[in-house]
Amino acid sequence: METLDPPKNAIELSVFWTWMGEDGIARTKTKPLAEITVKEAIENSAAVSSLFVDRKFPLLIDARNIKSMERDARSHFSTHGRETKITSFAVMVKSPLSRVIGNFFMGLNKPAVPARLFDDETDAINWLKKYVL
Amino acid sequence: MSSNIKDNNSERVQEILDVIMSYARFDFSKKTSVIGNETLDAIGAGVNMLGEELETSTISLKEKEQLLKEIHHRVKNNLQIVSSLLNLQSENILDKRYLDLIIESRNRINSMALVHEMLYSSKDLSKIEIGHYVERLSKGIEHSLSKNDSSVKFNFNIEDGLFFDIDHMIPLGLILNEIISNSYKYAFPANKGNITIEMINTEQFYRMTVKDNGVGFKPNFDVKRDSNLGMQLIYMLAEQLDGKVEINNELGVSYQILIPH
Numbered sequence: 001m002e003t004l005d006p007p008k009n010a011i012e013l014s015v016f017w018t019w020m021g022e023d024g025i026a027r028t029k030t031k032p033l034a035e036i037t038v039k040e041a042i043e044n045s046a047a048v049s050s051l052f053v054d055r056k057f058p059l060l061i062d063a064r065n066i067k068s069m070e071r072d073a074r075s076h077f078s079t080h081g082r083e084t085k086i087t088s089f090a091v092m093v094k095s096p097l098s099r100v101i102g103n104f105f106m107g108l109n110k111p112a113v114p115a116r117l118f119d120d121e122t123d124a125i126n127w128l129k130k131y132v133l
Numbered sequence: 134m135s136s137n138i139k140d141n142n143s144e145r146v147q148e149i150l151d152v153i154m155s156y157a158r159f160d161f162s163k164k165t166s167v168i169g170n171e172t173l174d175a176i177g178a179g180v181n182m183l184g185e186e187l188e189t190s191t192i193s194l195k196e197k198e199q200l201l202k203e204i205h206h207r208v209k210n211n212l213q214i215v216s217s218l219l220n221l222q223s224e225n226i227l228d229k230r231y232l233d234l235i236i237e238s239r240n241r242i243n244s245m246a247l248v249h250e251m252l253y254s255s256k257d258l259s260k261i262e263i264g265h266y267v268e269r270l271s272k273g274i275e276h277s278l279s280k281n282d283s284s285v286k287f288n289f290n291i292e293d294g295l296f297f298d299i300d301h302m303i304p305l306g307l308i309l310n311e312i313i314s315n316s317y318k319y320a321f322p323a324n325k326g327n328i329t330i331e332m333i334n335t336e337q338f339y340r341m342t343v344k345d346n347g348v349g350f351k352p353n354f355d356v357k358r359d360s361n362l363g364m365q366l367i368y369m370l371a372e373q374l375d376g377k378v379e380i381n382n383e384l385g386v387s388y389q390i391l392i393p394h
Binding site: 067068069070071074095096097099100101104108 | 167170171172174175176178179181182183185186189
């Protein structure tokens with residue numbers, strides 16, 4: 001059951017919706033069968049960073065509808081070597097496809113901030129709450 | 134499962150297998166198609182991502198190899214420049230003692246340059262076969278030290294397939310250079326003789342033997358007391374390899390260097 005619906009004020013990008021939740025946790029959701037290249041990854045990071053100007057926050061990524069993510073995009077999302085406002089991120093996966101992409105990303109890119117895969121939204125949010133500053 | 138679905142799955146498995154085989158041949162141009170959200174799509178996506186990672190690693194490895202080749206090339210060129218400068222310098226020197234010192238230094242440099250030259254031409258850039266090295270080094274020393282009426286013959290008996298890395302090759306090359314040069318300088322007053330170089334791999338160590346059939350050391354020659362720089366270098370370099378030097382002064386001079394594995 002997908003409950004992570006983008007609100008009306010969400011920023012809509014080519015393959016993502018991005019918004020800030022009332023709990024201080026940012027959300028980003030991939031559109032159905034999203035094919036993410038580094039261009040979309042950079043676009044998404046810029047949108048996420050614009051959610052709060054003066055403080056850092058955790059991020060919930062709903063990747064349950066993802067179709068593919070190219071290597072440079074995976075590398076970008078790992079946040080290595082770049083300024084980020086993200087304190088941690090949780091990636092929600094469900095389908096076999098999103099599971100493979102999620103595990104590949106976590107296993108090979110070793111994100112620079114705490115990151116975990118979840119298939120339950122409540123568990124993901126509870127984990128992310130520890131990283132709300 | 135209907136026959137159509139079964140056929141479709143077989144085709145997709147075959148497609149994924151074809152892509153895996155392409156990657157095994159280092160052809161990363163192919164990708165599997167990901168059309169839905171089923172298990173085979175997930176496996177296909179995993180294979181595609183694996184291909185991207187392999188391609189990046191392969192490119193990075195090739196770039197590193199190219200860089201290493203370039204470094205060996207440059208080191209060799211720089212050593213050759215030093216050698217050429219010494220050559221030029223020697224043209225203005227009339228005193229035989231200084232001339233000999235320059236030739237000795239030049240040959241030492243050449244023995245190291247040859248290691249780098251052979252390394253950048255080698256297949257894996259990290260090891261060279263000592264048999265080829267010894268033959269080329271000997272020719273170089275012969276060219277440098279032989280006189281017009283010289284008839285010094287080399288015999289090589291080096292086990293095939295003995296490869297050494299640069300950390301072993303540089304000291305071994307310098308040791309060989311010193312021993313062969315000593316034979317040329319002192320063993321053959323009539324400029325005639327034989328130099329035999331052997332190398333075998335035993336269970337515990339590599340055994341390198343270099344012997345000449347020359348006049349041998351002078352009576353009462355004491356290695357510790359009467360050694361020149363060349364002889365001291367032989368001991369120092371062998372020590373660097375954790376090796377041992379044994380010298381025999383019967384029917385010419387014979388050096389045996391034992392290098393542990």
